[in-house]
Each structure stands twice: as structure tokens, then as C-alpha cells.
Amino acid sequence: MKRFLIVFLLLLSFVVTDAREGMWIPALLDKYNIEEMQQMGFKLSADDVYSINHNSMKDAVVLFGSGCTGELVSHDGLLLTNHHCGYSSIQSHSSVEHDYLTDGFWAASREQELSNPGLKVRFLDRMNDVTDSVLAGTEGLKNEAFEGKIKDNIKTIEEAASFNGKYEAVVKPLFYGNQYFVYVYKVFKDIRLVGAPPSSIGKFGGDTDNWMWPRHTGDFSVFRVYADKNNEPAEYSPDNVPYHPKSFFPISLKGISPDDFIMVFGFPGKTEEYLPSEAVDLVMNQRDPERVGIRTQKLEILARHMASDPKVRIQYASKYAGTSNSWKRWQGEVRGLKQMDALSGKQSFEDLFRQWYEKDDSLTSLYGNIFPQFKKLYADLAPYSRAYDYYNEIVFRGTDIFSLVNTFSFLADKENEKQLEKLRDDLTKRVREFFKDYDRSTDEEVFVRLMRLIQANLDPLFLPFDFQKIMRSYDDEGLLNKIYRKSVFSDEGKMENIAKGMDEKEFRKLQHDPLMVFYNDLLGHYQRNIGGIYFDLQEEIGEVQKDYMAGIMSMRKGELIYPDANLTLRVAYGKVGGYKPADGIIYRYQTTISGIMGKDNPEIYDYHVPEKLHELYNKKDYGIYTGRQDELPVAFIASVHTTGGNSGSPAINASGELVGINFDRCWEGTMSDIMFDPDHCRNIMVDIRYVLFVIDKFAGAGYLLNEMNLID
Ligand code: ARG
Ligand code: GLU
Numbered sequence: 203m204k205r206f207l208i209v210f211l212l213l214l215s216f217v218v219t220d221a222r223e224g225m226w227i228p229a230l231l232d233k234y235n236i237e238e239m240q241q242m243g244f245k246l247s248a249d250d251v252y253s254i255n256h257n258s259m260k261d262a263v264v265l266f267g268s269g270c271t272g273e274l275v276s277h278d279g280l281l282l283t284n285h286h287c288g289y290s291s292i293q294s295h296s297s298v299e300h301d302y303l304t305d306g307f308w309a310a311s312r313e314q315e316l317s318n319p320g321l322k323v324r325f326l327d328r329m330n331d332v333t334d335s336v337l338a339g340t341e342g343l344k345n346e347a348f349e350g351k352i353k354d355n356i357k358t359i360e361e362a363a364s365f366n367g368k369y370e371a372v373v374k375p376l377f378y379g380n381q382y383f384v385y386v387y388k389v390f391k392d393i394r395l396v397g398a399p400p401s402s403i404g405k406f407g408g409d410t411d412n413w414m415w416p417r418h419t420g421d422f423s424v425f426r427v428y429a430d431k432n433n434e435p436a437e438y439s440p441d442n443v444p445y446h447p448k449s450f451f452p453i454s455l456k457g458i459s460p461d462d463f464i465m466v467f468g469f470p471g472k473t474e475e476y477l478p479s480e481a482v483d484l485v486m487n488q489r490d491p492e493r494v495g496i497r498t499q500k501l502e503i504l505a506r507h508m509a510s511d512p513k514v515r516i517q518y519a520s521k522y523a524g525t526s527n528s529w530k531r532w533q534g535e536v537r538g539l540k541q542m543d544a545l546s547g548k549q550s551f552e553d554l555f556r557q558w559y560e561k562d563d564s565l566t567s568l569y570g571n572i573f574p575q576f577k578k579l580y581a582d583l584a585p586y587s588r589a590y591d592y593y594n595e596i597v598f599r600g601t602d603i604f605s606l607v608n609t610f611s612f613l614a615d616k617e618n619e620k621q622l623e624k625l626r627d628d629l630t631k632r633v634r635e636f637f638k639d640y641d642r643s644t645d646e647e648v649f650v651r652l653m654r655l656i657q658a659n660l661d662p663l664f665l666p667f668d669f670q671k672i673m674r675s676y677d678d679e680g681l682l683n684k685i686y687r688k689s690v691f692s693d694e695g696k697m698e699n700i701a702k703g704m705d706e707k708e709f710r711k712l713q714h715d716p717l718m719v720f721y722n723d724l725l726g727h728y729q730r731n732i733g734g735i736y737f738d739l740q741e742e743i744g745e746v747q748k749d750y751m752a753g754i755m756s757m758r759k760g761e762l763i764y765p766d767a768n769l770t771l772r773v774a775y776g777k778v779g780g781y782k783p784a785d786g787i788i789y790r791y792q793t794t795i796s797g798i799m800g801k802d803n804p805e806i807y808d809y810h811v812p813e814k815l816h817e818l819y820n821k822k823d824y825g826i827y828t829g830r831q832d833e834l835p836v837a838f839i840a841s842v843h844t845t846g847g848n849s850g851s852p853a854i855n856a857s858g859e860l861v862g863i864n865f866d867r868c869w870e871g872t873m874s875d876i877m878f879d880p881d882h883c884r885n886i887m888v889d890i891r892y893v894l895f896v897i898d899k900f901a902g903a904g905y906l907l908n909e910m911n912l913i914d
Contacts, residue, residue, distance in 0.1 A: 222841045223878040224764040225470050225772035227376075227383070228252035228260055229329050234762050239775055243463035243856045250858060251467070251773060254328045259858060260771060261448035263467050264323040264427075265387070266850055269769070271468030272323060272425065273852040275453060275860065276909035279427035279445035280396065281323070282893070283850030284865045285404030288423035290520045291318045292398045298512060303519055306400035308903045315394035315426055317438050323427060324387040325447075326771050327369060332359050336373065336382040359384055376765035377755065378476075378748040385770055390445065392428035392438045397903055399423075399896050400812055406798065408808030409526045413534055414869050415789055417837045417886055418798045421865040422893045424906065451852055452911040453890055454859035457829045458778050460791050464840040465775040466864050466885060468851025470767035473875045476751055478573070479548035480580035481743075482876060486539045488584060489591060490532040496595045497529040499651050507644040517639045531872050538873030538882070547877065558757045569753045575746045579739060586736040589664040592656050593728045597721075600652045602645045606636050606691050607721045610712055622704045629701035637694040646686055650678045666727040669720070689717035769847055776841035781884055783870045792889075795819055795834040818899055826914075827895040836892045839868060839884040845875050853887040859913055862887030 226235050232248035252260045266272035270287035274280065285292075295316050296302045309315040336359065340351045356373040363371035363386050370387045398404060403420040411417055429445035430436035458464070474481070504522050508515040539545075552573060559565035597604060609632055613622065657665070657673045676684055690696045690712075700708055712718055755763060780791040799819055803809040818824070822832070829835040844851070844864055853862035864887050867874065871883030894912075898904040 222776040222880055223843050223874075223883075224762065225473070225767050225774045225843055225845075226764055227329070228467075228771055228773050231773060235773070235775075239463070239465070242775065242777065244465065244775070245856045246858050251465075257448040259449065259451075259467060259854070260326055262450045263771065263852060264325055264390075265469045265769070265771075266323050266425075267321055269469075269471060269847050270849045271847065271851040271864075273467075273850070273860065273863075274427070274447040274450040276450055276911075277446055278909050279429070279447060280450075280906065280909055281393075281425045281427055282422055282852075282860075282863055283425065284421045284863060285398060285401075285419075285423045286421060286523065286865070287850045288395065288398055288425065289405075289523060291316075291321060291395055291425075292423065293516065293520045294318070295395065296516055298516065301516065302398060303401050303516060306398055306403070306901065307395065308397045308901050309395070310903075312426075312444070315396050317392065317394050319438065321391075321393045323390050323393055324370065325390070327386045327388055329383050329385050329771070331381065332373060332384045333382045335359055356382075374768050374770060376768065378744065378751045378766075380748060380752050380755065381765070383770070388435060390427050390429065390435045392436060392442050394426050394428060395423070396426050397424040397897065397901065397906065399901065402810050402812045403815070403896060403900070405523075406808070406811075407801065409523070409530065410808055412527065413530050413866060413872055415783075415839060415884065415886060416793045416797060417866065418793055418801060419837065419865065419888065420892055420896050421888050422863050422896075424897070450911070451854070451860040452858075452913050453894070454855055454857070454861050455826060455891060455894075455912055455914045456855075456859075456861075457835060457889070457891060458792075458838055458855065458861050460777075460779050462778045463775065463856040464778055464842055464861070464887075465773060465854045466842045466844055466848060466851045466887075467773055467854060468771070468844075468848045468864065469769055470772050470774070470845045471769045471847030473767040473845050475766055475876065475878070476747070476754060477548070477876065478576045478580075478747075478750065479545055479552060480576050482539065482544050482548055484580055484584060484587060485876065486536045486544070489587060490536045492588065493591055493595055494529055494532050496592070496600075496652070496655060497525055499655060500600060500648055501526055501529065503647045503651060504644065507641065507647075511641075514641045514644060517641055518644065521639070534869050534872030535876065536873075538870060538879070539876060541870075541882075542873065542877055542879055544873070544877050555753065555757060559753065565753075565756075569749065572746055572750050572753065576743070576750075579743050579746065583736070583739045583743065585661065586732060586739060589660060589728075589732045590736045592660050592664075593724070593732060596652045596656045597724050597728065601649045602636070602640050603649060603686065603689075603691055603717060604721055606633070606640075606697070607717050608725075609636075610691075610709075611718060611722055611725065613709060614713075622706060622709055626702055626704050629704055630698060633694070633697045633701045637697075642692055645692075646682055649686055650681060653681065654678070664727070664732060666723045668723050669727075672720070685716045685720050689715050691715065691717050767845055767847070774843045774848075776843070776885075778838060778840045779884075780839065781868070781870070781882060783868075783882070789839075789868075791840075792829075792838045793836045794829075795824075795836060795892075798836065812900075814900055823899060824895060825899050827891040827899075829889075829891065834892065834895060835889040837886055837888050838862060839886050841880060841883065842885045843874060843878055843883065844885040848885070853890075860890055862890050863893065 229252055236248040252258055262274040264272045266283045266287055270283055272281045272283035275282055292302050336352055336355050340348050343351055359373055360371040363384050370389050371384055373382055373384045375382055399420050406419045427445040428442040433446055436442055504518050508518050559569040778791050780789045782788055801809050802811040824834045848864050851864040852860050853864055855861045864885055866886040868884040874883045897906055
């Protein structure tokens with residue numbers, strides 16, 4: 203019965219496409235979605251969202267850094283994104299004396315805005331379907347010849363579209379290579395920090411509330427894009443001036459109500475909605491639980507050291523948040539997939555697919571081999587995937603010290619080993635950056651714990667012989683004394699001197715450093731016995747997945763079907779509304795400041811409400827930012843399909859005005875990267891009125907509002 207029900211539900215959801223699921227290509231809205239969006243309340247046209255002939259909404263949305271979204275809100279390049287997206291920038295300007303993480307930061311004038319070397323934002327100039335050009339001349343080619351030709355074609359397209367470096371052009375596959383688009387960006391490199399609330403607002407609830415509703419986080423920060431005198435991108439210079447964007451968002455003070463249309467316009471990073479059951483099985487029963495297990499160990503150590511030393515708390519704030527974020531999401535993902543009975547759901551869909559192709563011999567010859575291939579490939583992959591996860595979590599991103607060792611180990615690959623002198627400045631800079639956020643006793647403990655974990659849990663075949671011998675010969679203290687403490691890598695002074703004087707001789711000497719030897723042994727073993735095979739298998743799986751995707755598209759011809767997210771600009775839409783997280787519980791669509799006060803607990807760092815917020819609350823001094831019943835709104839949820847990368851995305855109302863900033867998803871819906879459940883998947887946004895209230899009333903930076911276009 204259950205199985206029958208699932209088939210029925212699947213059929214239903216494929217026939218009556220629930221468009222709340224989906225991340226759509228802005229350049230193709232007119233073809234598919236716009237009617238539905240308008241039925242749901244949207245008052246604008248596809249052309250207002252995306253156009254290459256005139257200014258449109260897309261000109262006000264940027265890829266912020268390498269994995270967030272931001273939106274322009276003034277003629278002078280003022281940009282909003284999340285606090286957690288600006289977090290590493292805010293942290294990099296912070297010290298125990300100037301603790302902007304704890305106290306917040308507000309530039310009182312443009313001169314005080316802080317530059318962030320390395321931070322870039324990308325404006326999309328245009329996107330085009332280039333499938334035909336990418337596939338030109340590939341007829342009849344197979345395997346490497348086919349891949350080679352595609353690579354050449356892509357290079358030619360990217361070169362032509364970049365106009366001699368004026369733009370950054372990237373060709374990306376959609377639907378696993380059944381379609382290709384070129385994305386042409388203008389890249390701005392002088393991005394300055396304008397303001398950030400204290401973490402007690404911007405990260406209120408911390409990792410405890412992360413991925414949860416009801417939520418009370420003011421997760422926003424403010425930056426400004428700078429350009430040269432011709433309004434073109436330029437490297438940082440004090441002579442640069444605020445950039446005048448082609449378009450920026452008006453901000454609505456009207457607020458939102460249940461069932462209101464909401465569109466989220468941004469850069470979702472990665473979804474995998476079309477995986478076979480074997481892949482889902484691997485994720486939920488092996489990969490997620492194991493990665494969670496490894497990170498639990500590391501987080502426990504970091505948390506303890508951070509709690510006992512304020513310097514360590516700042517040094518490891520960003521690292522901790524990054525590690526814990528996926529750690530928590532993976533747990534939610536497993537939970538959600540289980541609740542949805544995702545495996546049966548996938549298998550039922552596979553039955554439908556099989557029935558579909560079996561009706562026709564030519565379809566059977568195209569698709570009949572897909573499931574047996576998946577079965578074999580995923581069985582082959584499982585042990586390599588495990589080894590890959592262990593190396594990735596432990597060796598490549600587990601301990602701090604290995605990342606520094608890797609920086610120097612990497613030089614050996616360089617052709618220009620003879621020109622090491624040229625790298626001195628860069629290396630010195632990297633050494634300084636490394637030690638700014640490094641605490642030796644914390645990292646030593648992480649090192650020992652993680653090395654013991656990989657030793658105990660990974661099949662010895664996947665571990666180098668010498669490594670195993672060393673691990674067996676020493677106890678924890680001995681391991682530290684023989685390897686970690688005997689190395690120069692944990693000595694800031696020595697490392698700086700080595701970097702400054704880097705030449706062939708220094709480099710050769712470093713090759714005998716105990717940590718370098720230890721690391722290179724692991725790295726070499728990984729390269730010879732794991733990485734290559736793992737990625738070859740993934741490539742083979744990718745080819746089968748491409749055929750599977752083509753089959754799904756053919757089976758569902760005429761229906762709306764969206765490509766998985768790939769960190770390119772997408773439109774997603776839904777409606778404001780709460781949900782039922784469990785039997786007997788209903789979640790409202792909105793939270794307010796009284797909920798912040800309810801969570802207040804001065805004993806707990808994450809729930810420490812700042813004094814000033816108490817004062818404003820006690821006086822009900824909310825200015826013009828109140829909602830119904832004169833309450834101050836904080837966050838709200840909607841049924842929009844979003845994922846990592848959508849952080850900082852504008853949440854837009856039916857009239858194209860900014861009503862919120864997207865920053866998270868609800869716990870019961872965190873499996874939406876793999877399977878979307880319209881009943882439980884909700885995205886979380888900070889209400890723009892709370893953002894304005896914090897800037898104006900809390901921070902006293904109301905002058906920033908003068909450059910915005912506020913609509914009452
Ligand atoms: N879960 C959100 C996202 O995936 C916010 C993460 C930042 N906040 C935190 N407490 N670590 O990025
Ligand atoms: N916090 C996520 C981000 O940084 C967005 C939440 C999600 O994954 O949907 O992009």
C-alpha cells in the first residue's frame with residue numbers, strides 16, 4: 203500500500219508540476235514560468251527580471267565572493283548580503299582590541315569603509331545557450347576524442363565571449379551535459395565593508411539555531427562596490443569611486459503576509475535532484491553519517507579551546523562556523539531523506555522509467571543499460587568514496603598545520619622550482635595569514651585526534667605503510683614530539699624566515715622536515731591509490747547520469763523541468779507561509795523581536811541579547827519599521843526552493859521590491875538538495891524592516907538609508 207501510494211504521489215507531482223520546486227534559468231522565464239509566476243501574484247514581466255536589451259533586475263544581483271549572493275540597493279554601489287557571507291571579511295579586520303565580530307562595525311563615512319583584498323563580486327552581463335557550438339564537430343567521436351573536442355570548443359567560446367579579458371566568460375553544462383550555457387560576467391575587485399551588526403544580532407542563535415525555525419537572526423552585512431573613474435572594475439585604489447550599477451532594488455516597507463508571492467533571485471550552488479537510488483543510498487547511509495562523525499570530533503576540540511580563550515575564539519570563529527554548517531546540514535539531510543522514504547521514492551520512479559522505456563525497443567536500446575550500470579558503478583565507488591571522504595575531511599581540511607605544509611609541498615609540482623625566489627613575497631604573506639588564525643595547542647589536539655581516527659577507521663590498504671608504522675610505534679604524546687613538534691612548520695618566526703629566503707636550498711631542506719615527510723607520504727598514497735580511481739569512477743557515473751537525465755527529459759517532455767543548481771543565476775519562487783514540522787505542531791510564517799527577548803540568556807554567548815536592543819524593545823522604539831500590531835518583524839519563511847549559495851539573495855515581492863534577504867532553510871526541509879518536499883521545505887529570510895531597524899535605530903547608521911529607495 204505504501205509503495206502504491208508513493209507511486210501515486212510521484213505521478214501526481216509530476217503531472218501537476220509544483221513549481222515551488224525548481225530553480226529556473228532567468229533567460230528562459232518567458233518560455234516556461236512567467237505565466238505561473240503571474241498567476242501566483244507576480245506583477246512584472248520576464249523582461250523586467252532578465253533582459254540583455256535594457257536594464258533589468260539581474261543587473262542588481264551579484265555572485266558575492268565564491269559562494270554567496272548579494273544585491274545592490276543604491277545608486278552608489280551599496281550592497282546587502284548575509285552576515286555569514288561577510289563573516290570572514292569581518293573576522294579578518296578583527297582582533298581582541300577591535301573585535302568587530304562581537305561589537306559590530308559601522309563606517310561613519312566612505313573613508314572609513316574597509317577594503318577586502320581577494321573579495322570579488324560578479325555581475326552577470328548575459329547568458330546564452332551554446333549547446334550547438336559546444337557539440338559542433340563531435341558527431342561520431344567517442345570518449346577522450348569527444349571530451350577533447352568539447353574542451354576545445356568551450357575554450358574558443360569562452361575566449362570569444364571574454365572580449366580580450368574585459369569579461370570573465372564561463373561555459374557550464376546543464377542537465378549533466380545535455381545542454382550548455384555561457385555566462386559572461388563583469389568582475390569587480392574593490393569591495394569594501396560598510397557595516398556589520400554584532401554577532402549577537404548577525405549570528406544570533408549561532409550554531410544552535412542554525413538550519414532551524416523559528417529563527418531570530420539579523421543575518422545581514424553591508425558592503426560597497428567600488429570602480430574606477432569610468433565606472434569600470436579596477437583593483438583596489440584609494441582613488442576608486444562608488445560604482446553606479448545599472449539597476450538597484452527599491453526596498454519595501456510594506457512587509458509581507460501569508461500567501462504573498464516571493465521570488466528569490468541568486469546563485470544556488472549545487473543540487474542533485476535526479477540521482478538514482480544507489481546514489482541516495484550512498485549519501486544517506488555512508489557519506490553523510492561518516493563525515494558527520496569525523497567533524498563531531500573536530501568540533502568538540504575547537505569548541506573547548508574557543509570557550510577557554512577569547513583569542514582562540516576569534517581565530518577559529520570562521521573555521522568553526524564553516525565546519526559546523528555542513529556538519530549540521532548533513533544530519534538534517536539524512537533525517538529528511540528518511541522521513542520522506544527517499545529510497546522507495548527513487549525506486550518507484552525508477553520503476554516508472556523502466557516501464558516507460560520498455561514499451562519501445564528503440565528506447566530500451568538507449569536506456570535499458572542505465573540501471574545495471576549505476577548498480578555496478580556505485581558498488582565500485584563506495585569504498586573509494588569512503589577513503590576519499592576520510593582524506594578530504596582529515597588530511598586535506600582537517601588540521602591547520604597540513605594546510606601550511608601543503609602550501610610548501612605544492613611548490614614541488616611547479617615547473618619553476620628554479621625560480622622559487624619569485625614566490626618569496628607570496629609565501630611570506632601566506633605564512634603571516636596562516637599564523638594570524640592558528641593556535642598551536644588547539645591544532646595539536648585536532649591533529650592527534652584525527653590521525654588516530656583515520657588510522658582506526660580506514661582499511662589499511664588506503665593508508666601508507668610508514669604512516670601505519672609510525673602510528674603504531676608512538677602514543678599520542680610521542681606522535682606530537684616526533685612529528686609535530688620536531689617540525690619547523692608550527693614555528694612562526696622560522697617559517698617567516700624560510701619564506702623570505704626561499705630558494706632551492708631551503709626548499710630541499712624542507713623536504714626532510716618530519717611533518718612534510720609525514721604529509722607527503724599520505725598525499726602520495728592518496729594520489730596513487732584513491733584520488734585517481736575515485737574521479738575516474740565519478741566520470742563514468744557522470745556519463746551514465748547524462749543518459750539518464752536525457753531519458754528523464756524525454757519521458758517528461760512538455761513538462762516544466764529545471765536543471766540542477768550549478769552556481770549560476772537562477773530564479774526560484776513560492777509563497778510566504780508556515781508549515782507543520784510534525785504532528786500537532788504548526789509553525790507560523792514570521793518571527794518578531796519578542797522572540798529574541800524570549801531566547802535571551804546572558805550566560806550563553808549565542809543568546810546574549812545586546813543591551814541596546816533591550817532598551818529599544820522596552821521603549822518600543824521601532825520607528826517606521828513595524829508590522830501588524832506594532833510588532834517588530836525579524837524573519838519569515840516561504841516555500842521557495844533554495845540552497846547553499848542562495849545566502850544573501852534578494853527576496854522580492856510581487857512588485858519587484860526587496861522585502862528580505864535569504865539566509866537559511868528550515869530543518870525539516872534540508873534534504874531539498876536531493877529531494878524536495880513541498881510540505882516541509884521552507885527558505886528563511888531576514889525581514890528587510892528588521893535590517894533597516896538595526897542599521898537606523900540600533901547602530902545609528904541611518905545616513906545609509908538616505909541613499910536607498912524606500913517605498914511605503
Ligand atoms: N545555514 C546557513 C548556510 O548554510 C547559515 C550558516 C552560517 N551560520 C552559522 N551559524 N554557522 O549558510
Ligand atoms: N546558508 C546558506 C548559504 O550560505 C543558504 C541556506 C541554504 O543552504 O539553503 O548559502
